[in-house]
Amino acid sequence: MHGNVYIVEKLSSKESLMHRIDARIKLISIFIIVLFANLQGNIYSLIILELFLVFLMIISKTFFDVVKRTILVLPFGIFLAIFQPFVRGETVIYNLFGFSIYYEGLLFGITMFLKFLVCVSAIMLLSSTTPMYQVISASRKLGMPNIMAMLLGLMIRYLFLMYEVMEKTLKAQKSRGYNRKTLGYKNALKIFGYTVGTLFIRAYEQGERTYLAMLSRGYNENSELALYDNKITLLDLVFLCLVIVFIIVSYYLGSLLNQLL
Numbered sequence: 001m002h003g004n005v006y007i008v009e010k011l012s013s014k015e016s017l018m019h020r021i022d023a024r025i026k027l028i029s030i031f032i033i034v035l036f037a038n039l040q041g042n043i044y045s046l047i048i049l050e051l052f053l054v055f056l057m058i059i060s061k062t063f064f065d066v067v068k069r070t071i072l073v074l075p076f077g078i079f080l081a082i083f084q085p086f087v088r089g090e091t092v093i094y095n096l097f098g099f100s101i102y103y104e105g106l107l108f109g110i111t112m113f114l115k116f117l118v119c120v121s122a123i124m125l126l127s128s129t130t131p132m133y134q135v136i137s138a139s140r141k142l143g144m145p146n147i148m149a150m151l152l153g154l155m156i157r158y159l160f161l162m163y164e165v166m167e168k169t170l171k172a173q174k175s176r177g178y179n180r181k182t183l184g185y186k187n188a189l190k191i192f193g194y195t196v197g198t199l200f201i202r203a204y205e206q207g208e209r210t211y212l213a214m215l216s217r218g219y220n221e222n223s224e225l226a227l228y229d230n231k232i233t234l235l236d237l238v239f240l241c242l243v244i245v246f247i248i249v250s251y252y253l254g255s256l257l258n259q260l261l
Contacts, residue, residue: 018060018129023138025236029243030126036247037118043107044261045254046114052246053121062128070117070124077116084109132156158206165202169195 018026033049040046057063088109089102126135133153140149173191 014061014129016060016062016129018056018062018125020235021129021239022230022232022236023130023134024141025232025240026126026130027135027138027142029240030122032243032247033122034119036251037115037122040115040251040254041111042251042254042258043111043114044257045250046111046118048250048254049247050114050118050121052250053118053125057121057125057128060125060129062125066121066124066128069128070120073120074117077113077120080116081109081113084112154210158203158210161206162199162203166199169198 033053037046037049040049054063057066085101085105086099087105089104089106091103092100093103093106094101130138136149136153136156139152140146173195
């Protein structure tokens with residue numbers, strides 16, 4: 001199970017042009033893309049922006065992996081958008097089983113789904129090309145409070161650890177003949193309660209050990225997070241400029257296509 005979590009870090013360790021871009025530049029670029037997508041209501045601009053993200057996935061050698069992960073969360077976007085044609089608008093274009101489908105609602109639903117797709121693709125691209133510790137370090141350099149960066153780092157670190165603990169617990173149960181298909185609902189629920197309780201106790205004990213270890217090393221509220229001192233290169237600046245230029249081009253090109261079509 002935890003292998004699905006580790007795959008993100010494995011992807012971020014690949015070698016490509018996108019992987020060499022500084023984490024701060026990628027964070028700024030993704031923020032600009034997400035902001036533009038949320039402020040943009042032009043379908044063509046959003047499609048062009050998604051194609052740009054696909055191009056970045058291809059050059060980063062993570063296209064198929066990012067697509068697989070993106071597909072897992074697409075149902076949430078579809079769920080949000082699928083009801084819009086039935087509840088929003090005035091111009092009826094079709095009647096489906098007695099329910100009216102409105103043109104304005106259909107347009108709004110497609111736009112909402114494309115915004116969701118662009119934002120998810122951008123975040124998936126960032127996580128697939130940047131190790132988590134670099135994302136945290138870059139966020140700290142860009143102004144994130146130290147305590148928040150520290151908590152985020154600990155959360156990510158022990159997320160992997162608790163997945164390992166959970167997997168060991170499940171393996172131990174299977175080795176003792178536990179099979180939820182052969183157990184009744186009541187017994188399965190009881191074992192599930194034991195498992196959750198065990199994980200909670202282990203998480204609490206691990207938290208106490210971590211806290212004592214940090215205290216023994218002199219940690220306090222004034223401690224600073226160790227940052228990776230990477231310098232911004234010409235390649236990073238060129239990439240940021242290209243992202244900004246492409247967003248501007250997608251805006252005007254989308255507006256032009258909207259007028260022509």
